[in-house]
Amino acid sequence: MTRAAALLKLNNVESMEEWQAFVKERNSRSYKEKNERFKKMRASQTKLYTTRRKGFTCLEAEMRAESEDPDSITRDDVYIRGHTRKNGEPINESVGETLNKIKAYSETVFSPSKHSLEGDGGAKVFGPKRPGRVRGLGFGATPSKLNALVHNHNLQTKSKS
Incomplete structure (x- = not known):
């Protein structure tokens, strides 16, 4: 390992062996190929x-x-x-x-209904979106969960009337 890489070692890296493994992995061909693939996807x-x-x-x-x-x-x-x-x-x-x-x-x-998937x-x-996904409601939101929410909301609204 070069002296320059040793001088660049971050303070939160505990050992020089850990830092050397990190530098070696980042300079590997497989990492560089993966990095280029993700750059193209982002672009x-x-x-x-x-x-x-x-x-x-x-x-x-x-x-x-x-x-x-x-x-x-x-x-x-x-x-x-x-x-x-x-x-x-x-x-x-x-x-x-x-x-x-x-x-x-x-x-x-x-x-527009705030609970509507199509509205x-x-x-x-x-x-059309991929089945089983709901845009804009975060991780884990599914059509069935949203439909249950709408159903409960409608029941509460009817019971108040």
Whole structure:
């Protein structure tokens, strides 16, 4: 191992052997091939988002906490906020076009159900999704769980009437 690599050793790496193994792995052919493959995958992505590690579920909770009317927050609102910069501009041109389509659809619908899988702008703009997945509700959300939520919501609404 070169002296330069030894000088670059990070303070949180406990032993020089561990650091040498790390440097060796990062300089290996298989790691470099994998790294290039992931760079190409990242470059091909067009619908970039700005939530960083927060994710859409935490973003929605944050938006509801900030809002005077938390029930007015829709999945479209969360998607739009997650794909715009702090100044309100979209990340790139492709995202801007998509957001404009979602906004246009949202303006034409008078009372979209926040529990509907087909009733929001994202569902209309992106079209059919993979079975068993629900866009914009975070990890673990499935159509059957959402349908159970809607059913319980409807039962509670009817019992109050």
